Amino acid sequence: MANERMKPVASLILLLNFCMFAIVLGISGWAMNRAINHGFIIGPELSLPAHFSPIYFPMGNAATGFFVTFSLIAGVVGIGSITAGSNHLRAWSADSLPSAVSVAAISWSLTLLAMGFAWKEIDLHIRNAKLRTMEAFIIILSVTQLLYIVVILGSFARRV
Known part of the structure; x- marks a missing residue:
């Protein structure tokens, strides 16, 4: 039986x-x-500079390209996790739980990957205010996404 008190959380x-x-x-x-x-x-001469990177970003530092790319992927999968999670909240049954948890776990793992690049970007120091904001949101999202997984799994745990 699902714990209905955890649904608002x-x-x-x-x-x-x-x-x-x-x-x-x-x-x-x-x-x-x-x-x-x-x-x-x-x-037209097709010559590349000596230290050319295909993931070049004019703002930030060497980790910015990877951070932005993986944050974009984590954001899209995170919105997919929200979609599956809202379907699970509507049904709130054990039948909708596996899809919500699996997409949330994938989203959490991609968010953790983006968080690793955020830490590397913080370590390299050169970045603008928008990138600092995105770093903070990615770090907070890595915690709240894990908390969401724990809440929906804990609400369906069997009491023995």
Whole structure:
């Protein structure tokens, strides 16, 4: 039997995660757009600079490209996790639990990967305010996504 008292807690965490994933998607989309618009353009002679990186971002440091790319992927999968989680909240049954937990676990693992690049970016120091905001949101999301998984799994644990 599912613990109905945990349903409002799960829905609050899901709403918080939705807002934060939407902000991460907005900032990482802005950074990706800026990198595409201001990136390196190969001229007619097709010569690359000595230290060319295909993941070049005009703002930030050497870890910014990886951080933004994986944050964008984590944000999209996180929104998918929100979709499966809202379906689970509507049904609140053991039948909808596996899909919600599996997508949330995948989203959490990708968020952890982005968090690792966020820590590397913090370690390298050079970044702007938008990237600092996205770093903070990714670090917070890694905790709240794990908390969401614990809440929905704990509400369906059998009491023996």
